[in-house]
Amino acid sequence: MKLEIKEIQSKSILIKSKLPDADYVLNPYTGCSFGCIYCYASFMSRYVGKQIEDWGNFVYVKANAPDLLVKEMPKISPNLKILLSSVTDPYQSIEAKYKITQKCLQFFADQNATQKISILTKSPLVTRDINILKDIKNTEVGLTITTTDDDISRYFEKNAPDASARLKALTELNKAGIKTYAFVGPLLPHYVESDKNLDDLFKQIKSTGTTDLYIEHINLRKYILNRLKNEAKDINEQTLEKYYQSQSKEYMKNLNQKIEKLVKKYNFNLRLGSAIYHNK
Numbered sequence: 001m002k003l004e005i006k007e008i009q010s011k012s013i014l015i016k017s018k019l020p021d022a023d024y025v026l027n028p029y030t031g032c033s034f035g036c037i038y039c040y041a042s043f044m045s046r047y048v049g050k051q052i053e054d055w056g057n058f059v060y061v062k063a064n065a066p067d068l069l070v071k072e073m074p075k076i077s078p079n080l081k082i083l084l085s086s087v088t089d090p091y092q093s094i095e096a097k098y099k100i101t102q103k104c105l106q107f108f109a110d111q112n113a114t115q116k117i118s119i120l121t122k123s124p125l126v127t128r129d130i131n132i133l134k135d136i137k138n139t140e141v142g143l144t145i146t147t148t149d150d151d152i153s154r155y156f157e158k159n160a161p162d163a164s165a166r167l168k169a170l171t172e173l174n175k176a177g178i179k180t181y182a183f184v185g186p187l188l189p190h191y192v193e194s195d196k197n198l199d200d201l202f203k204q205i206k207s208t209g210t211t212d213l214y215i216e217h218i219n220l221r222k223y224i225l226n227r228l229k230n231e232a233k234d235i236n237e238q239t240l241e242k243y244y245q246s247q248s249k250e251y252m253k254n255l256n257q258k259i260e261k262l263v264k265k266y267n268f269n270l271r272l273g274s275a276i277y278h279n280k
Contacts, residue, residue, distance in 0.1 A: 003033055004058040005094060013068040013104075014076060020272055021214075022083035022118065024076060026069075028100035029088045030060040034122060034160040037231040038186055040219045041087035052223050056158060059094055066103040073107075078114040091123035093159070102129055109135035120144065120183055122160040124169035130176045140179040142214070143170050146188050148197075148204045156188060167208055174209035182208075185216025185276065187255065195258065202262040213268045215259055215275040217252070252277070 008030070017025045030048055032041065035056020042055035050058060062068075076082070084090040090101040108117050109132050119126060120142040133139050143166045147153050153163040173180050182205045191198045205213070256275060263270045 001057050005061065006058075007061045007063045009064050010062040010068060012072065013062065013065045014072045014082065017083065017086065019083065019086060020276070021081070022086070023080035024082045025084075025086040026065075026082055026090075026104060027085040027088045028062055028065050028090050028104060029085075029092065029094070030062070031058045032056065032088045033059050033092050033094065034089055034157060036122075036157040036160060037227060038156060038218065038224060040221070040224055042227060043223060044087050052227060055227075059088075059092065061094065061098050062100060063098075065100050066107055069104055069107050073111065073113070076115060081116040081118060083118045083120065085120065089121050089123060089160075090119060091121040091125040093123075095123075095125060102132065105129055105132045105136065108139075112137060114138065116140070118142065122157065122166060124161055124165045124172075127169050127172050127176075130173065130178065133178050134176070140181060141173050142181040142183050143167075144183045144185070145170075145201065145205055146184065146186065148201055152188065167204055170205070170208035170210050180208075180210045181212035181214065181271065182210050183214045183216070185214065186218040187216070187275075191255075198258060199262060199265075202266050202268070206266045206268070211267070211269055212271055213263070214271050217255070217275055217277050219278040221278070 013026055014024045015027075017023055019025070030044060032039070033056060039055060042052050045052055045054050048058070048060060084101060084104070095101050105117070108115075114137055117136050117139040119140070122144045126141055126143075133141065145163060145166055146156065147163050148167070150162040150164055153160065170180055170182065184201065184205070191201075259270075259275055262268075
């Protein structure tokens with residue numbers, strides 16, 4: 001299916017956050033061409049007259065985002081944290097053309113913004129803006145790393161860059177002196193079956209020079225679960241059953257114990273102090 005791209009004028013760009021580690025979020029786009037099948041942000045489809053099933057097939061470009069920053073930033077306290085992004089990827093493919101994220105970052109740099117600017121992406125395109133990132137007083141870049149296997153990343157994260165490319169991007173950012181973190185989330189089904197795969201994930205993240213982690217358990221709200229079942233039809237049924245029951249107390253306790261051991265083994269700083277857990 002051809003990707004639908006449309007430029008829009010947004011009413012605002014800095015939105016108060018309900019996330020545990022961000023005060024405001026900045027989403028340069030509505031929709032995401034990466035189309036990850038576990039993505040909680042697919043609920044955004046309804047705000048633009050789309051269905052959950054359409055997620056990954058449309059992107060609306062907030063063309064006036066940089067102009068909105070000029071108006072809205074003076075209202076933001078200097079010690080708060082702004083996250084790019086919460087319901088889209090700020091470096092998805094069309095960013096190479098539209099450069100909305102780049103323009104917003106350039107604004108932060110030009111204005112000597114003192115707020116903490118945090119970026120979360122699955123794309124090595126973020127390395128394009130290393131020179132701008134260096135000019136922002138307080139910034140960090142996170143790469144979502146859910147696996148070290150490119151075949152698995154292509155399966156769950158359809159159009160997103162390969163896992164290996166993200167690991168290389170983390171290495172490049174660290175060499176450039178940019179503060180980084182890895183977002184390990186959601187924990188994918190193959191970790192239910194193999195401790196070795198989980199260990200290898202932590203080991204390879206550590207090899208990039210990154211020392212900070214967020215870890216997230218799968219969000220199994222009904223609309224996400226339905227999409228997973230529809231998209232992940234060829235996964236072993238037993239694995240899926242365990243995966244879908246991943247919020248059971250026994251499963252959570254077992255997985256959290258494994259995580260704690262690996263965090264200690266590779267000397268990571270686990271942000272928020274524990275893995276992120278979603279109530280149904």
